[in-house]
Amino acid sequence: MRLQIRHTTVFGYSESINEAYTEMRLRPLDAAGQRCYRFSLTTEPRGEVMTYVDRYGNVVHHFDTLQSHDRVVVTATSDVETPAEFLPEERELTPLDLFDFLTPSGYAPEDRKIADFANSCRHEGDSLETAMALMEATWKRMTYQPGATDVRTKASESLELGRGVCQDFAHVMIAACRSLAIPARYVSGYLYSPRLVRERKDAGIEVPDNAASHAWVDVHIAGQGWISLDPTHNSRQTDQYVRVATGRDYADVPPTRGIYKGNARETLTVQVEVRSGGLTSGLN
Amino acid sequence: MRPFLLENDYDIGDFFDEMFAADGSPRSHYRAIDERLREMTRESFEERRRQADISFLYQGVTFTVYNKEEEGIERIFPFDLIPRIIPQREWDYLERGLTQRVTALNLFLHDIYHEQRIIREGVIPAELVFGAKHFRREMVGINPPRGIYAHIVGSDLVRDRDGNYLVLEDNLRSPSGVSYMLENRQAMKRIFPDLFQRYGVSPIEQYPQDLLATLRSVAPHDVPDPTVVLLTPGIYNSAYFEHTYLARQMGIEIVEGRDLVVHDNHVYTRTTRGLKPVEVIYRRIDDEFIDPLSFNHDSMLGVSGLLNAYRAGNVTLANAIGTGVADDKAVYAFVPEIIRFYLDEEAILSNVPTYLAMREQDRGYILDNLDKLVVKSVNESGGYGMLVGTQSTREERERFREMISAVPRNFIAQPTISLSRHPTYQGGEVYGCHVDLRPYILSGERVTMVPGGLTRVALRKGSLVVNSSQGGGSKDTWVLNH
Numbered sequence: 201m202r203l204q205i206r207h208t209t210v211f212g213y214s215e216s217i218n219e220a221y222t223e224m225r226l227r228p229l230d231a232a233g234q235r236c237y238r239f240s241l242t243t244e245p246r247g248e249v250m251t252y253v254d255r256y257g258n259v260v261h262h263f264d265t266l267q268s269h270d271r272v273v274v275t276a277t278s279d280v281e282t283p284a285e286f287l288p289e290e291r292e293l294t295p296l297d298l299f300d301f302l303t304p305s306g307y308a309p310e311d312r313k314i315a316d317f318a319n320s321c322r323h324e325g326d327s328l329e330t331a332m333a334l335m336e337a338t339w340k341r342m343t344y345q346p347g348a349t350d351v352r353t354k355a356s357e358s359l360e361l362g363r364g365v366c367q368d369f370a371h372v373m374i375a376a377c378r379s380l381a382i383p384a385r386y387v388s389g390y391l392y393s394p395r396l397v398r399e400r401k402d403a404g405i406e407v408p409d410n411a412a413s414h415a416w417v418d419v420h421i422a423g424q425g426w427i428s429l430d431p432t433h434n435s436r437q438t439d440q441y442v443r444v445a446t447g448r449d450y451a452d453v454p455p456t457r458g459i460y461k462g463n464a465r466e467t468l469t470v471q472v473e474v475r476s477g478g479l480t481s482g483l484n
Numbered sequence: 485m486r487p488f489l490l491e492n493d494y495d496i497g498d499f500f501d502e503m504f505a506a507d508g509s510p511r512s513h514y515r516a517i518d519e520r521l522r523e524m525t526r527e528s529f530e531e532r533r534r535q536a537d538i539s540f541l542y543q544g545v546t547f548t549v550y551n552k553e554e555e556g557i558e559r560i561f562p563f564d565l566i567p568r569i570i571p572q573r574e575w576d577y578l579e580r581g582l583t584q585r586v587t588a589l590n591l592f593l594h595d596i597y598h599e600q601r602i603i604r605e606g607v608i609p610a611e612l613v614f615g616a617k618h619f620r621r622e623m624v625g626i627n628p629p630r631g632i633y634a635h636i637v638g639s640d641l642v643r644d645r646d647g648n649y650l651v652l653e654d655n656l657r658s659p660s661g662v663s664y665m666l667e668n669r670q671a672m673k674r675i676f677p678d679l680f681q682r683y684g685v686s687p688i689e690q691y692p693q694d695l696l697a698t699l700r701s702v703a704p705h706d707v708p709d710p711t712v713v714l715l716t717p718g719i720y721n722s723a724y725f726e727h728t729y730l731a732r733q734m735g736i737e738i739v740e741g742r743d744l745v746v747h748d749n750h751v752y753t754r755t756t757r758g759l760k761p762v763e764v765i766y767r768r769i770d771d772e773f774i775d776p777l778s779f780n781h782d783s784m785l786g787v788s789g790l791l792n793a794y795r796a797g798n799v800t801l802a803n804a805i806g807t808g809v810a811d812d813k814a815v816y817a818f819v820p821e822i823i824r825f826y827l828d829e830e831a832i833l834s835n836v837p838t839y840l841a842m843r844e845q846d847r848g849y850i851l852d853n854l855d856k857l858v859v860k861s862v863n864e865s866g867g868y869g870m871l872v873g874t875q876s877t878r879e880e881r882e883r884f885r886e887m888i889s890a891v892p893r894n895f896i897a898q899p900t901i902s903l904s905r906h907p908t909y910q911g912g913e914v915y916g917c918h919v920d921l922r923p924y925i926l927s928g929e930r931v932t933m934v935p936g937g938l939t940r941v942a943l944r945k946g947s948l949v950v951n952s953s954q955g956g957g958s959k960d961t962w963v964l965n966h
Contacts, residue, residue, distance in 0.1 A: 221777045223777065255621045458777070459781060459788050
């Protein structure tokens, strides 16, 4: 599916600052059958935007703002072709990948309750079956409820609560997979689904401006490579998913990371539009 | 007037004594100093000692102690007048051994941040390297100039009961103490000007210039006349004296994080005449604090955006980020294998035998022998986080037993090495104190060392801990040119 994305981030400050550094992970990946034809990222105030590729293969755009300002607007637009189905990458895992995607991490810590939860889904000798069962179990166990958790919530906490958003669903499933020695990684990106947006609106659930931002999970299955699963919707990755970054957990892939000098308070506003043939939608 | 040196029946004890052979006669390379000391009266020795103290005080040669009773106290680093002497052939051997070791460790660092061959081939366990506190994922794929990560290494050498040199640990982050090495020499030259000529002591005064040449040799390629600065955490750091001293000796600027700014991936110093580019940073700030954008967000000491400028190849950091994984005390146990793997050679210098608590059979042995072993936390340095079994209390041992069982990866243990001793003048008498030796190895265009290093002395009678933060002192170290 051919999708166009416009991701606008506004950093506002309660008073003027004059030294800020910002990193953004917003460029759709060229991997797993997905192709990003065009990407641009501009800032206001204008400045040079530089890039690097991080350890997980994500493209990071970054810039500094060394002039007095109380607002920065970053506009990222992309034009991307998503594959009809997720194509597992052939690439074998490096020793570091294997370590990173099997070891508990900050958002997906080792936890007794998660281990018990994972064990209930175990299919002896078949890690794909196990991963699929974990996806379904996470989806059943957790209730989608914005506001129940925040950006710092760990898998152990959201599982205990039984509620959360896509980030929490993903972390629970990742922690569970790792506890059963199935390598798992966090995927951040977008989900284009006009139908689900409509359903949510009809159900009276507020759909925020950045609702198309989404997170899900890749699991690595021996002999098959990465398989991409979405525990929030109990679904494999389809052509409605746009992959932007992968890592051990959310901490490796935040869309924005920045630092500034001064005592000003920062407010962040994000708006995401995903279009295909004139349709607009967002959903997490 | 009585000769003082032997008046208290110097006791060699059951140790290797650096100065005296087992029969009590001075070793040949100490003979001249032995004679000189026998000629001296206690009064004249005391007088020279006083001169040394005053000179250290005037020079401001101090360090800061961190403990509960004396928080942030600045002390003069205690200095002992009797020099430690190393014959040339012994030094040649040490130099070969350390060059080999540092060369292999730099290859190891390059490998673990790139192909990870040593892990693929099963020589060292993945969790040991990737689970190390100082392994930095940010460094994966980054290519520092000349492939060098640890430009300045300080390895601690000790000698066992038979006089064999052993490497006790390597320091690949910001090894300190070199200013004491230089100041000790200056003081000795002032106090015993005639001795040096006569003795044939190799010079070490070129160290700052060697260091500067090393730093310049690893500048980003296209810079003909690179600007080098020293980045300090500031006056509250225990080694701040050394930072100012080295900067002055090298003729470079000493800066704090707030003096630097990154713009469009280039680093500048803020001067009264605007921004001035910087190409090489000799940094004495730990990884965690060096760039709040990439590491500890709350750090006020670092420079935002520095890692990105470094990754872009516009500035060199010495040492590189992520070198601490190679001085992790569990990784240390594998250095002989690391040398074999990259250089296809046997290690010239041996390690102290080391038990890894992460290995089940080693752990059992450690827990059964806590009263005999020295247990070390793998990430700590400066003598902190350590249990000296033979001198420990039952409570201390129980505390370590719990910590080891909780996180085995974080602990190693070694047998108590009977460290060599050296005659040392303390409180009016000369007695044997345990010593170690920290030479400084520079890696740039080539690997170089000044002949010598910092000899640290455990001044407390019977103490095995030589760290300055733990009541240690130091001596001038003479490497002979014959």
